[in-house]
Amino acid sequence: MTGTVPLGGPTLAQERKLVTSIPGPKSQEWLERKASAVAGGVGITLPVFGVAAGGGVILDVDGNSLIDLGSGIAVTGVGNSAPRVVEAVQNQVAQFTHTCFMVTPYDSYVRVAEKLNELTPGSHSKRSVLFNSGAEAVENAIKIARSHTKKTAVVAFDHAYHGRTNLTMALTAKNMPYKSGFGPFASEVYRAPLSYPFRDGNLSGAEAAKNAISVIEKQVGAENLAAIIIEPIQGEGGFIVPADGFLPALVEWATANNVVFIADEVQTGFARTGKMFASEHFGIEPDLIVTAKGIAGGLPLSAVTGRTEIMDAPHGGGLGGTYGGNPLACAAALAAIETYEDEKLDERAHQIGETLKARFTQLQQSDARIGDVRGLGGMIAVEFVKAGGIEPDAALTGAIAKYCHERGVVVLTCGTYGNVIRFLPPLSIGDALLNEGIDIVVEALAAQS
Structure with missing residues (x-):
């Protein structure tokens, strides 16, 4: 996706861009400092350290621009660093x-x-x-x-x-x-x-x-x-x-x-x-x-x-x-x-949900590992199972998340059985960036075949 969003001064390009592996060298340094300074009970989902965020992306300390499909667990619905x-x-x-x-x-x-x-x-x-x-x-x-x-x-x-x-x-x-x-x-x-x-x-x-x-x-x-x-x-x-x-x-x-x-x-x-x-x-x-x-x-x-x-x-x-x-x-x-x-973000949430549901419901027809696609608006989940039944597949879910993280897409897992990927993109995300993020998730599932 092209374009920028204001960040109260500088602007942030709305694109996925990897200039290092994930995590990059600077993030790795901070991970070491975290290990020696922060209580071990505080876990992290993605091993990168952010320096800026807005629209639908997070910029890390190494200069990588990641697609944000998590909104800090549904917090930045208006977008990160929203101008108002x-x-x-x-x-x-x-x-x-x-x-x-x-x-x-x-x-x-x-x-x-x-x-x-x-x-x-x-x-x-x-x-x-x-x-x-x-x-x-x-x-x-x-x-x-x-x-x-x-x-x-x-x-x-x-x-x-x-x-x-x-x-x-x-x-x-x-x-x-x-x-x-x-x-x-x-x-x-x-x-x-x-x-x-x-x-x-x-x-x-x-x-x-x-x-x-x-x-x-x-x-x-x-x-x-x-x-x-x-x-x-x-x-x-x-x-x-x-x-x-x-x-x-x-x-x-x-x-x-x-x-x-x-x-x-x-x-x-x-x-x-x-x-x-x-x-x-x-x-x-x-x-x-x-x-x-x-x-x-x-x-x-x-x-x-x-x-x-x-x-x-x-x-x-x-x-x-x-x-x-x-x-x-x-x-x-x-x-x-x-x-x-x-900005009628309730309507935008509905549009985001329709996009997510359409892509994964269609994929479900050809991949029996997708047990359920559900949710409303910009709160959509895909539940993964062992093909042919409803037995939860947490290992597959974890592998998909890891694949996405390594390729610069922030996704979150959830569920009592650890077998659900939840989508909570900022409601400020653009369609092109959203679809690119979904493409990576679909690619991740195919890679686990």
């Missing part, structure tokens, strides 16, 4: 970097809350509170639900990912690398079966919901249950899209039983799925919705937004945090949301 975000942060940093909203508040926090109340699903009265990370927001959503219902139990679902803190590890389903050796975990957390059409025999949404509700009623009891928390489309679990009717049935049951329904839209939020929030695809209005990742163009910010009567349940001073709603992050969020809206 850069300008907003530069202006804010010149004014002040911190006062703590709980000490001397500032208007940008309030404006972000107003915008979230406006944009999230549902016409009911809402309130918002801001935090730093998705995991922190999830924990506070649970706090709020418990305060409102005066109940303690929480139900999460198979294949869920909700974070790396103690409570969110308990909510998360996958053992490695997230939970192993880190227990004991928070109590009063239970798990219910998900609607996973590719692996549950294509149960209808109603049937899958009936199974989940049966487990909840028998093993937990509605009288003990404060909240159900679920990703409308699972992220780390493998971009699992539930069958139609599954989520509405859960919402209906929760409402009837004084259970707070929490939608974790950390990965699905902000135009990623072709709508501003994935809940809109399923016609549900969550009691609480958790957002982060794409909210602020790369700056750390998260939020819980929900029904006023639920959000206002905790006592004064019960919610907050020193850095929650940092003014730099709030400025970035307002600029990022403006970009999503003005």
Whole structure:
């Protein structure tokens, strides 16, 4: 792809260009320094060190330009170094970097809350509170639900990912690398079966919901249950899209039983799925919705937004945090949301999804190792299996990812079984660059024959 994108000064060519092997010599030097300075538990996906990014590319320290199909795990939906975000942060940093909203508040926090109340699903009265990370927001959503219902139990679902803190590890389903050796975990957390059409025999949404509700009623009891928390489309679990009717049935049951329904839209939020929030695809209005990742163009910010009567349940001073709603992050969020809206990035996400689905669905017809192609908008996954069945093939998936990385394409794996490649390109990526990235993935699969 030709062209450039502004980076608040210099411009970055929108092209894949390798001038060294991956990793190059300078990245290798930094990898050695990382090994001697950074805790070993911090892993990396691609062994390169970035120096610039924008549009659909990442430039590394050796001068290699890589196609970005990951967006820093769905964070830079508006593109890295998006011009409006850069300008907003530069202006804010010149004014002040911190006062703590709980000490001397500032208007940008309030404006972000107003915008979230406006944009999230549902016409009911809402309130918002801001935090730093998705995991922190999830924990506070649970706090709020418990305060409102005066109940303690929480139900999460198979294949869920909700974070790396103690409570969110308990909510998360996958053992490695997230939970192993880190227990004991928070109590009063239970798990219910998900609607996973590719692996549950294509149960209808109603049937899958009936199974989940049966487990909840028998093993937990509605009288003990404060909240159900679920990703409308699972992220780390493998971009699992539930069958139609599954989520509405859960919402209906929760409402009837004084259970707070929490939608974790950390990965699905902000135009990623072709709508501003994935809940809109399923016609549900969550009691609480958790957002982060794409909210602020790369700056750390998260939020819980929900029904006023639920959000206002905790006592004064019960919610907050020193850095929650940092003014730099709030400025970035307002600029990022403006970009999503003005540039119609929900429509762009839909176009990206159509391109990805068409290519891999067509390939699936001739390659039985592609078990499933799924997702919505710019959140598409390909699940790889042993040909002739549904047995997960993590080795094939890893080999494809390695091939792509060596050739300058950033792809991410996921899934409980490690057999899914997820596509999360920046919504600012151009068609030519997107198609070139897909070509390399297709080439990688063919190379494993």
